[in-house]
Amino acid sequence: MRARAFDVPTDRPEADGTLSWTTTTVVVVQVSAEGTVGTGWTYASTACVPLVEGVLATALDGIGWTDVGAAHEAMVRACRNLGRPGLVGCAISAVDVALWDLKARLLDLPLVALLGRCEHRVPVYGSGGFTTYDDEATTRQLERFAGEWGCRAVKLKIAESWGTEEERDLARVALARQVVGDDVAVMVDANGGYHRKQAIRLGRQLVAAHAVSWFEEPVSSQDLDGLRLVRDTVECEVAAGEYLFDERDATSMLRSGAVDVLQVDATRCGGYTSWLRAAATAAAFGLEVSAHCAPSLHAHVAGAVPNLRHVEYFWDHHRADALLFEGALTPSAGSLVPDVDAPGHGMALREADAAPLRAA
Numbered sequence: 001m002r003a004r005a006f007d008v009p010t011d012r013p014e015a016d017g018t019l020s021w022t023t024t025t026v027v028v029v030q031v032s033a034e035g036t037v038g039t040g041w042t043y044a045s046t047a048c049v050p051l052v053e054g055v056l057a058t059a060l061d062g063i064g065w066t067d068v069g070a071a072h073e074a075m076v077r078a079c080r081n082l083g084r085p086g087l088v089g090c091a092i093s094a095v096d097v098a099l100w101d102l103k104a105r106l107l108d109l110p111l112v113a114l115l116g117r118c119e120h121r122v123p124v125y126g127s128g129g130f131t132t133y134d135d136e137a138t139t140r141q142l143e144r145f146a147g148e149w150g151c152r153a154v155k156l157k158i159a160e161s162w163g164t165e166e167e168r169d170l171a172r173v174a175l176a177r178q179v180v181g182d183d184v185a186v187m188v189d190a191n192g193g194y195h196r197k198q199a200i201r202l203g204r205q206l207v208a209a210h211a212v213s214w215f216e217e218p219v220s221s222q223d224l225d226g227l228r229l230v231r232d233t234v235e236c237e238v239a240a241g242e243y244l245f246d247e248r249d250a251t252s253m254l255r256s257g258a259v260d261v262l263q264v265d266a267t268r269c270g271g272y273t274s275w276l277r278a279a280a281t282a283a284a285f286g287l288e289v290s291a292h293c294a295p296s297l298h299a300h301v302a303g304a305v306p307n308l309r310h311v312e313y314f315w316d317h318h319r320a321d322a323l324l325f326e327g328a329l330t331p332s333a334g335s336l337v338p339d340v341d342a343p344g345h346g347m348a349l350r351e352a353d354a355a356p357l358r359a360a
Contacts, residue, residue, distance in 0.1 A: 001029065001056070001098075003052035004358060007359040014132055015130055015160075017157060017194075026320055026324060027043075028041045034065075039348055041097070045087055046359050048087055055078050055079060065102055068099045089269065093266060093267050093274075094267065110339065118308075121335040121336070124151060126315075126331075127313060129154070131168075138179075142180055143179060151184070157191065158173065159194050160193075173186065182211075187216065189216035196226045203236065221240040222243075224256040228258045239259055240258065241259065247270065264289050264291065265293060266298055267293070279307060295311050295321075300346075323350070327339060327345075
């Protein structure tokens with residue numbers, strides 16, 4: 001098992017409501033057996049590399065390539081004293097994805113067929129609209145999402161500077177509605193930047209003035225009572241879950257009644273193994289799931305669940321994946337089509353292109 005990290009610069013400075021960045025770090029894991037390589041990755045820190053090649057590699061010693069469930073459990077148990085959330089969860093996720101890819105390749109099956117396909121096409125929404133963008137950049141990106149890629153929904157970041165720029169938030173949402181028209185859904189993501197009453201007040205304005213249909217992390221995802229309060233008060237759907245690092249955390253969020261749609265991220269929650277468990281739990285609560293970011297990585301697993309809402313086609317990961325991986329997917333008519341002509345998830349690291357971006 002081998003892990004490497006690569007730094008992909010953004011095309012311009014980016015920020016959401018609570019964080020800014022200029023680089024996306026991608027930690028790539030490759031697992032080999034019988035001359036075949038499985039690939040997985042997470043968007044995290046170079047600190048994942050020694051964790052993968054140390055504790056996690058040791059945990060997998062003696063486990064066969066068919067036994068992904070046993071491998072997942074062994075990694076979780078080995079990290080008991082390290083703590084599952086955060087970087088440990090990201091590292092486990094990358095390995096788990098690589099193991100599923102390896103198994104499918106050795107069985108000569110596309111991953112979605114191994115998992116059990118439910119959908120041939122996976123709907124996506126265009127996601128970007130960073131708070132650092134001016135109106136021209138926002139317009140160009142939204143036109144690409146709704147026009148060239150045919151997305152039936154778009155999402156932009158709000159709660160700029162921890163919710164202190166309300167007028168600009170409202171103006172940018174108004175611009176988005178103007179650009180995409182009335183037939184495309186407008187979604188917003190506050191990244192936990194508002195406080196409870198502020199989120200309710202602004203949420204009502206966004207629904208009334210611009211028909212916003214999705215309010216993501218209006219308050220911190222750790223504030224389950226606050227999420228439920230906003231959900232019970234504002235007409236649009238409330239979504240959260242991208243920072244779940246364990247399928248049991250998904251159960252807690254669902255039991256609390258905090259969300260209308262559960263977001264799950266296979267690069268954080270524990271890979272495909274935990275993603276599928278979380279999706280099944282959401283189905284038991286009568287809710288749909290939305291795959292958070294990593295669109296190419298999610299295409300096959302998203303196509304294998306009956307309660308999928310959509311996959312987030314995130315601008316940063318569109319750029320990073322196209323640079324780093326052969327077989328990365330681009331939307332057409334608002335959907336991704338998992339590659340069923342190749343085994344596994346159909347992607348492999350572009351070694352020559354990735355080499356100059358090596359960070360660890």
